[in-house]
Amino acid sequence: MSTTRGSSRRGDGLPVHTYEAVPGVPPVSVMRFPYRERTRGGPPVEHAHTHDFLGLTYFERGGGSLRLGEREWPVEAGDAYVIAPGEVIGGEKGASGFREAEGWAVSFPLEALGLQAPGVFLSWRAHPLLFPFVGRAAGGAQRLKVPREEQDSWSERFSALDLELSRRYDGYREAALAHLTLLLVEVSRLAADVVGDLRLKDEPLLAEVFGFIEERYGEPISLKDVARAVGLSAGHLTTVVGRKTGRTVLEWITERRMAEARRLLVGTDLPVEEVGRRVGYGDSGYFVRTFRRAHGATPLGWRRAGRP
Secondary structure, eight states: OOEEEEEEEOTTSOEEEEEEEOTTSOSOEEEEESOSSOOTTOSOOOSOBEESSEEEEEEEEOOSEEEETTEEEEOOTTEEEEEOTTOOBOOSSGGGGGTTOEEEEEEEOGGGGTOSOTTSSSOGGGOTTOHHHHTTTTOOEEEEEOOGGGHHHHHHHHHHHHHHHHHOOTTHHHHHHHHHHHHHHHHHHHHHTTTGGGOGGGOHHHHHHHHHHHHHTTSOOOHHHHHHHHTOOHHHHHHHHHHHHSSOHHHHHHHHHHHHHHHHHHHOOOOHHHHHHHTTOSOHHHHHHHHHHHHSSOHHHHHHHTOO
16 A cells, blocks of 8 residues: 555544655555455545545546535546545545446645645645646635546556556656656646636537636626626526536636736746736736735745746
């Protein structure tokens, strides 16, 4: 077994699973499910719990549902879930809700990416490859859809990581961490283009909403502006978009702005004030506060972290 997990309880009695790295073993574990036998990473958890490490779950075949926080998601083939530390997983059914599904789960502590002291300024939320785990600014789980043409390659990446951890050949520690990094790169790219992966051709209203956001995110647009553009009331639009995507219109506007801000911060030398202006924030102070709330770091901190 590559790692072990301890357990404690938080104030409300909910079990908290902790990641206990084994000396000399790569700080990453992988699990294959359904749980027909015990594999690296341990047995399934049947009740609601949380954890102090990051997790990535990918479903090759759907079936059942997965409860994360206050929301229960139907499990479908191609679903990928990024789960941040502290997210509540499961309810009364726990993991048994998707026993018919097939896929992979990878767990890793902050140290896997060299974050020895997550309390310092460069926290896990500011790491360039971990922004998908931040979720809705406050942390949590996010569901991503892997395009059908990429699903086989995702399965191969998990399988390659599992093989390195099981064979333990010379250099397997470096190889395992390299496979983990490549997985996180894929997740980051998918999260950055999450709108495209909604397959908007089957959702004309969403296509119109996101098309408007794409064209106007650099301007000071509001929920009312988007609603007016698609011919709906603000309340109705909020309900429809929330039901279909799990996020509000304003959250999608902010996400698009933050994606462009991240690109400009790392790829250009534009002043922070100019970056904020280009993504729709005339008030540079408000831009900095919004960015920091979403990423746990200032725009300059993100720029430094993303460059050699």
